[in-house]
Amino acid sequence: LYADGLEREYGRRPVIFYTNGYDIYIWDDAQNEPPRRIYGFYSKDSLQYLHFQREQKHTAGDIRINYQIVDRLYQIEAIKRIVERFDRKHRKGLLVQATGTGKTRVAIALCDALLKARWVKRILFLCDRRELRKQAKNAFQDYIEASLVIVSARTFKEREHRIYMATYPAMKEVYQSFDV
Template identity: 45%
Template sequence: MKTEAETRKELIDAKLHKAGWDVNNLTQVSKEFDISVPLPDGVAEARTPYEGHQYSDYVLLGRDGKPLAVVEAKKSSKDASIGREQAKQYCYNIQKQNGGKLPFCFYSNGLEIFFWDLENYPPRKVVGYPTRDDLERFLYIREHRKRLADELINTAIAGRDYQIRAIRSVMEGIEKKQRNFLLVMATGTGKTRTCIALVDALMRAGHVERVLFNLWIELLYGNRD
């Protein structure tokens, strides 16, 4: 059973390194990042060296030296979600302390990693950490994307009424912070065109830059003796 220190060194550090983060480079990663927080009500001066401070396990820094993301670590024998609220508090308190943009949030037990874009989408499990370029791109998209309600659908790509309704329904769901959608359309109704028109609208609105179009074909066979 690994301690938290062992989990960080053997598992989390290794996964950060795989994403291009040098945990020993203070211009990239700050360990035990000091966050100033208000003293308890009725307390005028700190009674211990730690009162009025929080310490984030890792803070991933952008090229400008500003915090891009918080990583809260728990030992591998614990549920990673134990660190969820702690990581959330660190992100908001870093923003209060430094001003500027809200950092992205990660919490992990070394075996599982969860990513949380606070105020936008609920936490989700991911297979690894983003690179610095990825996080800076995520931040740019978050800051510059336009409202989908104002974005027009290119009817030259998908102009049938039901296609437009399907696209608009997905776009409205995205505005409501949904992440998963299922469109069920019969053969010949323009599924590909509907998806392309949706991607086109998302790109023009600045919500996405890269899209993986994955075609999954399942062959169904009847029962065989």
């Protein structure tokens, strides 16, 4: 009701936050998103980006896969299936691949497609050890032009980057400083 009044007055549907006193939920009904539980209110920048996404987000059919990054049919199919899942309003997807099948390249191509389609604001790439993080960083830098930073005690306040790479222990120390 209140959101309807704001929409009539300002010509833009607001993002709805509601709480029961214990849990906080967000509901972007203008995008046909189901309500979901969140762990804190969005910052002003994140709310502005959410409104930007409403106007600038590409449809699933418009998402382009970079065939310079992935060229195998099963890799391309995997990315298409994940994008289709997200398009059906799911917020999670699981992709399982065997050793040597190009998991990192699929992840890079998926990140590239989602960034260019404006479906995501930031990407967190988690690794279980530093060696894998270093390999992934080099691979990302070979294919994606988006700004990238390794999360650490020195860099966790930097918010202008699009891709964040971290090990689990590093992220565990700083995750509460990120809003969404």
